[in-house]
Amino acid sequence: VSTPPPRARGPAPGGAGGGIRHPPLRADALETPMLNLAVMLEDSARAVPDRDAVVCGDRTLTYAQLDAAANRVANLLASRGIGRGDKVALSCVNVPQFPVVYYGILKAGAVVVPVNVLLKRREIAYHLADSEARAYFCFEGTDKLPLGQEGWAGFTETEGCEDFFLITDGPVAAFALSRVETLDEALDGQSAEFAAEVTEPGDTAVILYTSGTTGEPKGAELTHAGMALNALTCHKMLGEADHDVHLVTLPLFHSFGQTVQMNAGLAARATLILMPRFDARGAMSLMRRHQVTFFAGVPTMYTALLGECTADADAAAAGQNLRIAVSGGAPLPVEIHRSFRRRFGTSIREGYGLSETSPLATFTPPGSEPRPGSIGKPVWGVEVDLIGDDWTSVGDGRIGEVAIRGHNVMRGYHRRPEATAEVLRGGWFRTGDLASRDEDGWLYIVDRAKDMIIRGGFNVYPREIEETLLSHPAVSMAAVVGVPHATHGEEVKAFIVPVPGAEITEEALVAWCRGTMAGYKYPRLVELRESLPMNATGKILKRDLRTEITPLGERT
Template identity: 65%
Template sequence: MLNLALMLEGTAERLPSREAVVLGDTRLSYAQLNAAANQVANLLVESGVRPGDRVALSCPNLPYFPIAYYGILKAGAVVVPLNVLLKAREIAYHLQDSGAKAYLCFEGTPELPMAAEGWRGFGQAHGCDHFFLMTADPQAPSPIEGATTMGSAVAGQAPRFETVVTEATDTAVILYTSGTTGHPKGAELTHANMVMNALTCWRLFGAADQDVHLVTLPLFHSFGQTVQMNAGLYGGATLVLLPRFDAATALAIMERERVTFFAGVPTMYWGLLSVDRENGNAAAIAANLRMAISGGAALPVEILEQVEKVYGVRIREGYGLSETSPVASFNHPGREAKPGSIGQPIWGVQMKLIDTDGNEVPESEPGEIAIRGHNVMKGYHGRPDATAEVIRGGWFRTGDVARRDEDGYYVIVDRAKDMIVRGGFNVYPREIEETIMTHPDVSLVAVVGVPHESHGEEVKAFVIRNPGSRLTEGELVNWCRERMASYKYPRLVEFRHELPMTSTGKILKRKLRDEA
């Protein structure tokens, strides 16, 4: 038996009065967090959720997230975390593709009306029978027709629950990722995948019971979910939640709560440094901060050096994907941290560089990163062909190209083909292109990432309009905004009469990026 919920349960038994989760004036102990998760588990079982059923969860960084997350796991079900910025069409797709039995959504989710519309769009006809709304006031009526407020639903549920027996190879979490083509695919991560990755991270970071994490990475993403929530709660850390990153707020929290552990994407570090130049929180923060981690995009060496100078801590970069639970490599403490490198493989994980035929490339030559180990996903939910395409002979082919130096450190030289990383969020051009192509005035479109000072990259669409169209850039941007999550839609549009192509008709996106 192995269940990811044990990451919380074990610590609740060992350190029941230790603060587990903090948000403003709300401070939950491990015992309280575990009891609340037990109530959710009882509710789900009473509602007909059975082991192996998928349960979707839309929630920002609030105590509700770990409560619902571990409650779902305790019931033996599979957590399907959804980005809170998804639109109705996208939510409906995720619910249908995962075959969700129930949908848990926070009332303050920015796109709540979209979430409700997405649920109705999927509907009970496909088996998603329950819509539970997590509200601040359990007595208030649900503002969504057909939804039940979580507060009223769990009010009579027992705070005790015997966690359902699950096997190490059973799916624990489905994380949706588009790869580089087509609709988003659900990476099935087993209990073993998630537990082993969290335990390895905990040992790697040298975590202690007295650690205090500032959690501003979205918990619906694998980075914050594994590195901070699962690993942190296993180790007895206190998670101080920040639902939306704001540099000034983050610095104030880091000083007030004596934060020892910060994980973020490069733009977050850039924001902290920019604000701290004016407010001067650095000395108080540096007195407690012992670990800083970066991932999601390449970290500029200049930012790394400034953070070390200002806060007295060396940022350590790592690498991973949703399909690898996510951590695959890291600049290990106790070893040299090489700026610009994603480090070396973590314990229990192997990495190699291969050519297009799957053969290892000669030393120092660039090649595609292939990974195998305890962290590699079970496969893509309901997509055996897509799974077979990326997992061959037990090795997961990432699509990312890197070099390996004489010390075994890996350096990314090119990301997965065409993928855009905007502010730490992965944006996949084909998904954007397929939506834009539904506009009646659009004939052809190519979407690429272009450099941006604070976001790393911005999404830009090169568009050929239909003859006679008077569609403007602003009109198309607004049209996209209504149909895509805020991190996806293109802010930049350029109309052209033609797009550069190869002799076979393939659009030369590299040329468009170079021109941009």
């Protein structure tokens, strides 16, 4: 991928159809190393302007059209005084507007703050306030606003955002709120040409929120250089192809789909088939219709795909063009490896990473057969060590905490210097995950960060859930743990000690959690107790609770 020369910010001169004519270089730009993550799109738009970039249902955008639409978003932000270093939140499902807005924000020099579409109003408000977002692009969908109209009214009055834009594919209800506009209305009249802001390689490009294992979610600041190099490294690890077709079922607000498929895919000039909501039958149909060559998913998706195949011929038809299958987000069961290879004709390659590492850190080496259970080896430009509590290497043959150093590691947590200092030292990031390494250098995760739960590929952080539960007037104490689950990997269970005299049922608490927390987070299992096991200092002993747990079968 070639990096364009430094350019002045703002609308580029030149008439329609004549392309962008770059203005003279500024004096300060001559001394500024230019790298903007938007080059992932811009370079490909110059090389293959007429190739399909994204397809979603009956809507298709070529590379030229996608780049032009992103330019309109950049001009919109510039017209509102939003530019280099400003934070802009984006909450959107897998539809063409996601990459349009994402790259438009980057072109303007601003920082993208992806927000999980499953979050509730309280959780969204936290992300906007903590990131200091100046604008918020929010997907409305065809049925209703995620926040509801009343929620938007209160939202716009209390949050610090200056501009709210609704991303919609359908009719929009009338709004009396002056600060809420549809994206189409806001883009009306904006130019399709824009010279991207001069950003430095070390500038923050994206802030991805993650809780680690404790406390409120923290924003990992990822740089233009780190994100670009990680995307190009993904392309390198996955091998060359004249024209890949990706089926994108992973949410683009998540680091996995964002880097491995969107950024890497567009840099490789692939066509991305966007699926707003994963379902196995629909995915199989899209694989056949679009002759998909690349699929990435979490283990539960592979389980669902195998479950949808009523005969080997179904898998063979869907996988006849499949070149690459990638899994991440949680350990992939060995049996899924074997069954998928037998029925789809393609081996699944596993990788490992975190939001703080952009995310890819290890992967099955090119030209090597996957080793079921292994996360592979460090990717290009990345080092991995296994360390103890004192940050020193534990030595060969021993289990240690995974530490990562390389281009992919975050700058730090946004406005969290103390939290940053806990996990970063000398360029090394300690992950909290325990692993072993075999004599060939292949890595194997043996345990996860202390209490974190992974449900269906999504990280769930018990302390955040516990603090939300404790806000309920009938809850006195709460402890949240993961329960092994046959299809989701883990299910979330809450042990609750009610306030004396409170009248509350387990079913009522589950219902309350469903309306308060994102769908992947809320505990579907609640057990009321008179007390919880504690040590002498009053710390709840979750390990004692885990010993009482038996694995679950399939559960919604």
